[in-house]
Amino acid sequence: MIPVKRGYEMGKVIDATGNACPKPVMITKKALDTDSDIEVLVDNETAAKNVAMFAASRGCTVSSAQEQTNLFRVRIVKQEGTEECEDIAAFTTGPTVFVFSSDVMGRGDEALGKVLIKAFLHTATELDRLPDMMLFYNTGVKLAASDAETSADIALLEKKGVKVLVCGTCVNFFNLGGKLAAGTVSNMYDILNAMNTAGRIVTP
Amino acid sequence: MTRNKGEFVVALFQSVSVAMKAETALKAAGVSYKLIPVPKEISSECGICVRLLPSDKAAAETVFAGAQIASTFVDF
Numbered sequence: 036m037i038p039v040k041r042g043y044e045m046g047k048v049i050d051a052t053g054n055a056c057p058k059p060v061m062i063t064k065k066a067l068d069t070d071s072d073i074e075v076l077v078d079n080e081t082a083a084k085n086v087a088m089f090a091a092s093r094g095c096t097v098s099s100a101q102e103q104t105n106l107f108r109v110r111i112v113k114q115e116g117t118e119e120c121e122d123i124a125a126f127t128t129g130p131t132v133f134v135f136s137s138d139v140m141g142r143g144d145e146a147l148g149k150v151l152i153k154a155f156l157h158t159a160t161e162l163d164r165l166p167d168m169m170l171f172y173n174t175g176v177k178l179a180a181s182d183a184e185t186s187a188d189i190a191l192l193e194k195k196g197v198k199v200l201v202c203g204t205c206v207n208f209f210n211l212g213g214k215l216a217a218g219t220v221s222n223m224y225d226i227l228n229a230m231n232t233a234g235r236i237v238t239p
Numbered sequence: 240m241t242r243n244k245g246e247f248v249v250a251l252f253q254s255v256s257v258a259m260k261a262e263t264a265l266k267a268a269g270v271s272y273k274l275i276p277v278p279k280e281i282s283s284e285c286g287i288c289v290r291l292l293p294s295d296k297a298a299a300e301t302v303f304a305g306a307q308i309a310s311t312f313v314d315f
Contacts, residue, residue, distance in 0.1 A: 139267055150287055154276040184274070 046072030046110060051086070053078060060089045063111070064085050067093065071113035083107035129234025130167035132157070135175035138183075140239040151177065155239045156188040165197055166237065168221060171218060172202035176211060179218045186216035193217045200226055247297050250289045250303070250310040251277065257308060259289040264306040270298045283311055287303065290315065 046063045051059040056115045059075065059082040066073050068088070076192055081101050081164060090111040097108045139148025140155050156178070159166070168191065171239050178185040179201050193199045199218035206212055206220055252258040258274070265272045272295070277286035291299050296312060303310050 146259060148254065150255065150262070151273060153274045154287055157273065157275045 049073050049075045051075050051077050060085050073111050075109045078105045126136040131235045132233040133166045133169040133237045136173050137170045138174040138177040152163050156185045160188050160191050168198040170200050172205050175200050176205040179215050180211050181214050190217035243278050246291050247315045248293050249310055249314050249315045252310050255287050261308050264302050268302045
């Protein structure tokens, strides 16, 4: 049961109660596509915080209040001139980038990490949704070397359309010039730009 | 994924450590293999196995016997 609105003029009321995370945020996002002044009702504090954080990230003015034990009201007002902040989805739907910063998967046991990285790259070739890009730096560049067992999988991923960038400084450091089976030798500008514009970064 | 059943065989081991030992032995013996995660249709638990061409199965069995590595072969 939603309480009656208070006596002063507020935004359009959006009832997002009874919805599990992340539904309230999605409902809010949809509502903000059409309305610039809304009140979102949620039934728990976490949802209220998530909705508020989402709205704030879009440059909106946000205020939130707990009205009952299980009722929180989040007022969201779009601000003029904040259109460029509007679509957080642009960040979450950007390119998926796999970052290989070493020739092992995880930290801890070196031998186990070498086994895991082979399994990771093998599995990556079978993903339904391939990454858009893979970046290799530091000892990660060794994975793309012709004599590495992982290089065939990297070459296959590249053949399937994944953009593969390999750190040139690192290739030089490990004397791997001309010995790569896959990838384009790249630089810090392109590598950092790829990470900075990524929607998701996956690090094995 | 387009793969015909029987295109490969996988050798399963009791533990990741044994799989790693098997890999070392195969490499030393020059047997072609690929280390892969245990296929989900075989086991849902995280694990590592060795994938081989059926034509390399006999060589692998010999290598494993010599190195006292227990394994189970499954068509994949």
